[in-house]
Amino acid sequence: MPAAPSPAQQALRKLGLTRDIDLALHLPLRYEDETRITPLQSARDGAVVQIEATVTASEVQLRPRRQLLVHVDDGTGTCELRFFSFYPSQLKTMAVGARLRIRGEVKGGFWGRQMLHPAVRAAHGALPTALTPVYPSTASLPQPYLRRAIATALQRADLSDTLPPGVAPPLVRVWGQNGPQSPYSLREALLFLHHPAPEVALATLEDHSHPAWQRLKAEELLAQQLSQQQSRLARSRLRAPVLRAPHAAPAAPLHAQLLAQLPFALTAAQQRVDGEIAADLARPVPMHRLLQGDVGAGKTVVAALAACRAMDAGWQCALMAPTEILAEQHFAKLVGWLEPLLAASGRRVAWLSGGQKKKERAAMLALVESGAAALVVGTHAVIQEQVRFQNLALAIIDEQHRFGVAQRLELRRKLQAQGMEPHLLMMSATPIPRTLAMSYYADLDVSVIDELPPGRTPIVTKLIADSRRDEVIARIAAQVAAGRQVYWVCPLIEESEALDLSNATATHAELSAALPGAMVGLLHSRMPAAEKKAVMAQFSGGQMGVLVSTTVIEVGVDVPNASLMVIEHAERFGLSQLHQLRGRVGRGAAASACVLLYATNDSGRLGETARERLRAMLETNDGFEIARRDLEIRGPGEFLGARQSGDALLRFADLATDAPLLEWARALAPQMLAQHPELAARHVARWLGGKADYLKA
Incomplete structure (x- = not known):
């Protein structure tokens, strides 16, 4: 019987250090000079x-x-x-x-x-000749044990080159006294970074600009690009339904009927993207497309047109959104557009959510299974096991970064019994910076709606200290008196849902007292679904003047009469989230404003990161510029949501500074797969191990 692992061995496993190469790639946090x-x-x-x-x-x-x-x-x-x-x-x-x-x-x-x-x-023995590494660790994993384990792994691990012969990453040059020397190999880079010579400039190790670091970052980016390209190639071998309207249909296709009855014309960007999606759906290969556009760019109507193409071809479509409020907004809009067009064929739009009553849910499940539900809209409930589609051909996921890998894969498996996979259209109102799209979304085709519909009112953004709260409340009173509606958003307090709730409740009481003639509503995540629905209906219908809410209204809420957005403790919000919230106003003809109400610390100052975020909000309304700055401030983690399933798949490379290395890896990956497939397979296995699947979801 094998001996039980020691606490240190358990700690190694917990850190994911199970292979020799994992230990070899576990690099020091810092160094101590004991030389x-x-x-x-x-x-x-x-x-x-x-x-x-x-x-x-x-x-x-x-x-x-x-x-x-x-x-x-x-x-x-x-x-x-x-x-x-x-x-x-x-x-x-x-x-x-x-x-x-x-x-x-x-x-x-x-x-x-x-x-x-x-x-x-x-004090015995000679002094070491290299800097002493200090590794990321845990309490049960002492540095001496970890150093010994890594030293042994460096001797045993296969560190042979997996780059094609004669290929080296850009910028990887060691400058010696006699000019440029040969670039580091992977083995040389790792041995150097685990035990650098004492005369090395520590700053180049700390900011990862040293050529040895450059080598590792280039290899890591190449592994990611290879994995994404493998995913793209694997998907090109899968089959999907060909979605074209039959030529001899008795009536005009739903797609044409919807376009004819819309009260507005599509922008040129919407028409272009609709054409890109149509071309994908007409092929027997699964579409894997990311549709991105700024807040209010008109993504929902493009998704509806894609759904029409699936229904025209006699197949079903599913639309999944991360929150019930957002899913209901989509449902209401799509029912209004499509139910009259579907009525003649006896088909309809179905609704599925976790909060449904048993009888209503059973009726909806029967509609989905029979095929009478041509379009199914809902939350995570859409992918549950008991939901059986007759013939799902198109899955649309809104705010895709809010869903986990497993959830997206589950939706794609709904057509597995027929030996096919549905087409997948993922939507994001958080524009994704180019370097992020090139790295984490390299296996996707990306469509961008890069213009807003005409008539959208510019939103004026104001930065106001919390000490001037009374002035803001007076402004709200004036807006309500003029027949306008107002959002007041309270921050989510992660440490405590109770605190979060009491904050919103206290603000609701304060505004109710200050605005005796207005109906002030309250919306938060712990309310029952029916209550949330009733509050949103009152606000959407215009009876409620002010809606106090936590961030549940971040995306999808569309009330054209709302012209003022107040974000309390704006310094606590992420930049993309602030931009999303701001996009809830400016949807009608009235002049609209977003007030960022901020509180300072005890010394009367804002933190540096908060100041950068708020400055960006004041300086631009462009979602792509906001996204670029957000990436600089936060890094890629939060853009990607659960795509990484808790693992930072880029540990070393920095997308903000390593664009040249990313371009190199992006160009080399398809060549390697075509000309050196064995090297490519070894490279991905070395760097990603079992994590490669997370990049493909």
Whole structure:
């Protein structure tokens, strides 16, 4: 029977360090310089240094608190070492007369020089010749154990080159005294980064600009691009229904009927994107397209036209949204547009959500299974096992980054019994910067609606301190008196749902008291579905003047008469979220404004990140520019949502600074797959292991 793993081995597994290559790619957070000894007389106050000294006194004091005080002398000066927590073994190590190597921060005090909790070991053996790595770790995984495990892994791991012969990433050049030398190989880069020479410029290691870092980033980006291209090739071998309207249909196709009855004309961008989607749907290969456009660009009508093409060809379509409010908005809009057109054929639009009553749900499930529901709209409920489509051909996912990998894969499996996969159209109102689309969405075709419909009113953005709250409430009163409607959004307080709720409830009470003539509503995530629906109906219908809400109204809510958006504690929101919220106003003809109400810290200042976000909101209404700045501020993690399923698939590369490496990897990946498939397979296995599937969902 195998021995149970030790706590350190369990910790390694928890960190995902199961293969030799995983350990080899587990790089230091920082380095300590243990290659030199600094005389105490030369040590600057506040500097972290290593000294070699002899213990002259050692005692445990019990007052004012239990502590170990050790006095040492290196021949040039003396220093006191102070430990508030210590073990009996340390008392032996630091006995009087012991010769020690001590590393810590030197501080000058009233009683002389001092180090608090320095690292101490016996002074024997030669000094190391390389900087000492300090690795990301956990409490049960000591640095010495991790260093030994990594050193062993570096010897055992296969670090042979997986790049094609003669190929090297750009910018990877080592500059020596005689000009450029040969680029680092993967093995050289890893050995260097685990044990850099003491004379290396630490700044180039910390900011990852050193050529050894460049090599790793280039290889990582190449693995990602190869995985995405493999996914694209694998999908090109799958089959999907060909969605074309029959030539001899008795009536005009639904697509043409919908266009004829819309009260507005499509913009040129909408027409272009509709054409791109139509071309995809007419092919026997599954569409995998991301439709992005700014807030209010008209993505829903393009999705409706795509659904019409599926229904014209005699197939079903599903539209899934992340929240019930957003799904209901889509449902109401699509029922209004499509039910009159579907009535003649006896088909209809069905609704599925988690909050449905059993009888209503059973009726909807029967409609879906029989095929009488030509279009199914809902939340996560659409992908549950008991939902059986007769012939699902097109799946539309709104705000796709809010869904997990498993949920998207589940929707794609709904046609598996027929040996096919449905076409997939993913929509995002958070525009995705080009570098992000090139990396994480390299396996997708991307359509962009890059113009807004005519008649959209520009939104004026104002930044107002919370101390001027009374002025904002007076502005609300004026808007309501003029027949306009107002949103007041309270922040989500992640630490406590109860706090979050009390904040919104207190604001609701405050505004109700300040606006006695107006109906002030409250909307938050813990309300029953029926109550949420009733509140939204009152606001959409115009009876409610002010809606106090948490961020549940972030996307999809469309009330043209709402002309003022107040975002309380705007400094707590992400940039994309602020832009989404701002897009809830300016949907009608009235002049619209968004007030960012911010609170400062105790010293009366805003944090640097919050200040950058709010400045960006003031300077631009362009969603793509907002997205670019958001990527700079936050990094890619939150753009991608659960696509990564908790794993940061880019650990080393930085999309904001490594665009040249990304371009190189993007160009090389298809060549490698075509000309060096074995090298490509080894490269992906080395870098991604089992994570490659997350990139393909």
